[in-house]
Amino acid sequence: MSETAITMPGQARPARPVPRRSWLSEIPDLLTRIVAGVIATAAVGYVVGFTLWTVLISFTDSTLLPEYNFVGFKHYWQLLNSRIWQVAYLNLTIYGLGFILGATGVGLLLAILIDQKIRGENVLRTIYLYPMALSFVVTGTVWAWLLNPTIGVEQFVRGLGWTQFKFGWLVDRDLAIYCVVIAAIWQASGFAMALFLAGLRSLDGDLYKAAAIDGASPARMYLRIMVPAIWPIVVSVLVILLQTAIKTYDLVRALTAGGPGIATTLPTNVVYDYMFQRGLMGAGSAAAVMLLLSLLIVLLPYAIFQRLRRGKGGGHG
Amino acid sequence: MSALSVEGLRVRFGSVEVLKSVDLAIESGEFIVLVGPSGCGKSTLLNVIAGLEQATEGRIEIGGREVTGVPPKDRDIAMVFQTYALYPAMTVRGNITFGMECRGVAKAEQQAAVARVAKLLQIEHLLDRRPAQLSGGQRQRVAMGRALVRDPVLFLFDEPLSNLDAKLRVEMRMEIKRLHQRIGTTMVYVTHDQVEAMTLATRIAVMNGGHIQQFADPQTIYDEPANLFVARFMGSPPMNALPAKLVASGSEIAAMVGPDAATAVPLPNATAAMKGWVGREVVLGIRPECITLPDGKQDTRPGPSLPATVEMIEPTGAETMALIRVGQSEVMARMRPDARPAVGSTASFAIDTAKACLFDPKTESRIA
Ligand SMILES: Nc1ncnc2c1ncn2[C@@H]1O[C@H](COP(=O)(O)OP(=O)(O)O)[C@@H](O)[C@H]1O
Numbered sequence: 001m002s003e004t005a006i007t008m009p010g011q012a013r014p015a016r017p018v019p020r021r022s023w024l025s026e027i028p029d030l031l032t033r034i035v036a037g038v039i040a041t042a043a044v045g046y047v048v049g050f051t052l053w054t055v056l057i058s059f060t061d062s063t064l065l066p067e068y069n070f071v072g073f074k075h076y077w078q079l080l081n082s083r084i085w086q087v088a089y090l091n092l093t094i095y096g097l098g099f100i101l102g103a104t105g106v107g108l109l110l111a112i113l114i115d116q117k118i119r120g121e122n123v124l125r126t127i128y129l130y131p132m133a134l135s136f137v138v139t140g141t142v143w144a145w146l147l148n149p150t151i152g153v154e155q156f157v158r159g160l161g162w163t164q165f166k167f168g169w170l171v172d173r174d175l176a177i178y179c180v181v182i183a184a185i186w187q188a189s190g191f192a193m194a195l196f197l198a199g200l201r202s203l204d205g206d207l208y209k210a211a212a213i214d215g216a217s218p219a220r221m222y223l224r225i226m227v228p229a230i231w232p233i234v235v236s237v238l239v240i241l242l243q244t245a246i247k248t249y250d251l252v253r254a255l256t257a258g259g260p261g262i263a264t265t266l267p268t269n270v271v272y273d274y275m276f277q278r279g280l281m282g283a284g285s286a287a288a289v290m291l292l293l294s295l296l297i298v299l300l301p302y303a304i305f306q307r308l309r310r311g312k313g314g315g316h317g
Numbered sequence: 318m319s320a321l322s323v324e325g326l327r328v329r330f331g332s333v334e335v336l337k338s339v340d341l342a343i344e345s346g347e348f349i350v351l352v353g354p355s356g357c358g359k360s361t362l363l364n365v366i367a368g369l370e371q372a373t374e375g376r377i378e379i380g381g382r383e384v385t386g387v388p389p390k391d392r393d394i395a396m397v398f399q400t401y402a403l404y405p406a407m408t409v410r411g412n413i414t415f416g417m418e419c420r421g422v423a424k425a426e427q428q429a430a431v432a433r434v435a436k437l438l439q440i441e442h443l444l445d446r447r448p449a450q451l452s453g454g455q456r457q458r459v460a461m462g463r464a465l466v467r468d469p470v471l472f473l474f475d476e477p478l479s480n481l482d483a484k485l486r487v488e489m490r491m492e493i494k495r496l497h498q499r500i501g502t503t504m505v506y507v508t509h510d511q512v513e514a515m516t517l518a519t520r521i522a523v524m525n526g527g528h529i530q531q532f533a534d535p536q537t538i539y540d541e542p543a544n545l546f547v548a549r550f551m552g553s554p555p556m557n558a559l560p561a562k563l564v565a566s567g568s569e570i571a572a573m574v575g576p577d578a579a580t581a582v583p584l585p586n587a588t589a590a591m592k593g594w595v596g597r598e599v600v601l602g603i604r605p606e607c608i609t610l611p612d613g614k615q616d617t618r619p620g621p622s623l624p625a626t627v628e629m630i631e632p633t634g635a636e637t638m639a640l641i642r643v644g645q646s647e648v649m650a651r652m653r654p655d656a657r658p659a660v661g662s663t664a665s666f667a668i669d670t671a672k673a674c675l676f677d678p679k680t681e682s683r684i685a
C-alpha cells in the first residue's frame with residue numbers, strides 16, 4: 001500500500017531528527033510544551049476522571065444528586081430487563097447498520113461518479129459536503145418538516161395531483177426509525193464521499209489505463225481494483241460512522257423526539273432521560289457506562305486490526 | 318506485414334496542439350524507440366495508439382486493421398507503464414490474470430498462462446506476493462509479465478526503466494532486448510534516454526515539439542542527423558556545433574571556425590550541396606570522439622589539426638573528456654584515458670572530418 005500514499009488518521013509519523021539549537025530559541029518551545037501539557041492534563045483528567053466517577057455513581061442509588069450508598073449491579077440488571085433499553089438497543093442496531101452501510105454506499109457511489117466525470121467536481125463536492133457542516137439538530141428539524149405528512153413531501157406530491165399519495169413513515173411506529181436512518185445518511189454521505197474521493201484521487205492514474213487495456217468494466221474496475229486499493233480509508237470511514245452512530249442523540253431529539261411512543265429511542269436518549277428528566281442519576285450512569293462499553297467493543301477490534309496491519313506490513317502500511 | 322501505421326495524426330488538448338501531424342510506418346518484428354525530451358508528446362502518442370486518448374485527426378492501423386473507435390482492450394496491444402501501475406490489492410498472480418478474468422478465460426488456461434510467463438521472467442517465487450512487497454526491479458518484471466500474458470501483436474512501453482537505479486536499468490535493458498529477440502513481437506518503446514534508444518532500437522523516431530524529427534536506424538541517426546536538434550539530442554556528450562564560414566581552397570572546401578585561415582577545417586568528403594554554400598555562414602557539427610589529442614602511441618591519420626585552449630578536463634576512467642575553446646566556441650573533445658593536457662595550455666587537436674556534418678544556421682536542417 002505504500003505507493004498509494006494513504007495516511008490513516010491516528011497513524012504515527014516517523015520522528016524527525018531535531019537539530020541542535022541555542023537555549024534562547026528553546027524558550028518558546030518550552031512554553032509550548034507547558035501550555036500543551038496543562039491542556040492535555042486537564043483533558044485527560046476530565047475524561048478519565050469523570051468516566052471513573054460515572055462508573056462509581058452507576059453502582060450507587062443516586063437520584064437527583066450523587067449519593068454514595070452502593071447497590072452493586074442493581075441498575076444494570078434493571079436496565080437490561082427494561083423494555084425501553086431493549087427497544088433502544090434494537091433501534092441502535094437497525095439505525096447503526098442502516099446508517100453505516102447506507103452512508104458508506106451512497107458516499108462511495110457519489111465518489112465514483114465524481115471520479116468518473118471531473119467536470120464541475122468542486123461544485124458537486126461542495127453541495128454534498130454541506131450537510132456535514134450542519135449540526136444534527138438542523139438536519140433533524142429540516143427532515144422533520146420534509147417527512148411530516150401534513151406539511152412535507154406527502155403534501156407536496158398531493159399538491160401535484162396525486163391526492164391519494166401517502167408517506168407517513170414518520171408517524172408509523174415500525175417505520176419511523178428508517179426516517180432517522182435516511183436523515184443521518186443524508187447528513188454523513190458527503191463526508192464519506194469526500195474521503196473516498198480523496199483516496200481515489202491519490203491512486204496512480206495509470207491504474208485506470210491498465211484496467212482499460214485489461215478490459216475491465218467500470219463496475220469491475222472499482223470493485224476489484226480501486227476500492228480494495230483504498231481499503232484503509234474504507235475501514236476508517238466505517239469506524240468513524242460507527243462511533244457517530246453510537247453517539248447519535250440530537251438527531252432523534254430534533255426529528256422524532258424518540259417517538260412515536262418510544263419507537264425511535266436510542267440508548268443515548270435513554271441516558272439523557274434517566275439523568276436529567278427523571279432525576280435517576282445512578283440508573284443514568286449505568287446506561288452511560290453500558291454505552292461506553294459498547295463503543296469499546298466496537299473500537300477495540302479496530303485498534304487491534306490497525307496494530308496488526310502495521311506490524312505485518314513491515315513499513316508498508 | 319505492417320504492424321502499426323500512423324498517418325497524419327494530430328492531438329489537441331483544448332487549445333494546445335500536442336501532436337502535430339505524426340506519421341509512422343512500422344513493420345512486424347521491429348523494435349521502435351520513440352525518444353525525445355520530456356513533454357514532447359511521446360506518452361500522448363503511445364496513449365493514442367493504445368486507444369486511451371482520442372486523436373483529433375488522423376488514422377491508426379494496428380496489424381493492418383483500422384482501429385479508430387476500437388476500445389483499448391480490443392486493439393490487440395499490451396502496455397507497460399512507467400509507474401508499473403500494478404493493482405495494489407492483488408497478488409502478482411492476480412495482476413497477471415486480471416485481463417484474462419475480464420475476458421472470461423477458463424481458470425485452468427489462466428494458470429497455464431501465468432506459469433508460462435512466470436517461467437519466462439523468472440518470477441515464479443513472487444506469484445503470491447503483493448506489489449508492495451516487491452522491489453522496483455521485481456515490480457518491473459511483473460508489469461512485463463502482465464503485458465506478455467496478453468500475447469499481443471504490439472507491445473507499448475512508456476519509459477519502463479526510468480524508475481530503476483542505474484545498474485538495474487542496464488540489466489533490464491539487456492533483458493528487454495533479449496526478450497524481443499526471443500519472442501519477436503513488434504515493440505514501440507518510449508524513453509527520454511538516448512542511450513536506451515541507441516542500444517535497443519532497430520529504428521529510432523526522434524521527437525520534439527509534437528513532430529517526429531527523424532525516423533531512421535540508430536547509425537543513421539547518429540552519423541547523419543536530420544537537423545541540429547537530433548544532432549544535439551543523440552549522443553553523450555552531444556555533437557559539437559560550431560558556427561563557421563565555408564571557404565574554398567583550391568578544389569577542396571573548408572569550414573573556418575575562427576577569424577583566420579589557421580582555424581579552417583578542411584572537408585574532404587564535401588558533397589555538391591555543401592559546395593553550394595561556399596562563402597556563407599554554416600554550423601559545423603563534429604562528434605566529440607572525432608576531436609582528440611594526437612600522440613605517438615596512437616595511430617593518428619595525418620589529418621587536419623586545430624589549435625585550441627584547454628579549459629577543463631573530465632577524466633572518467635575509460636576516457637578523458639576535455640572542454641576546449643576553438644575561436645568563439647566551446648567544444649568537447651574525447652581523448653585517451655591517460656591524456657592530461659594542462660588546463661589553460663594551448664594544444665593542437667586532431668580532427669577527423671570524415672563524419673563532419675554541416676547545418677543551415679537558419680532552418681537548422683542538415684546540408685546533405
Ligand atoms: N490530458 C491532457 N490535457 C492537457 N495537456 C496534456 C494532457 N496530456 C498531456 N498534456 C500535455 O501534452 C504535452 C506532452 O505530454 P506527454 O505526451 O506526456 O509528454 P512526454 O511523454 O513526451 O513527456 C505536455 O506538455 C503535457 O503537459
Ligand SMILES: [Mg+2]
Pocket residue numbers: 359360361476
Ligand atoms: Mg511521458
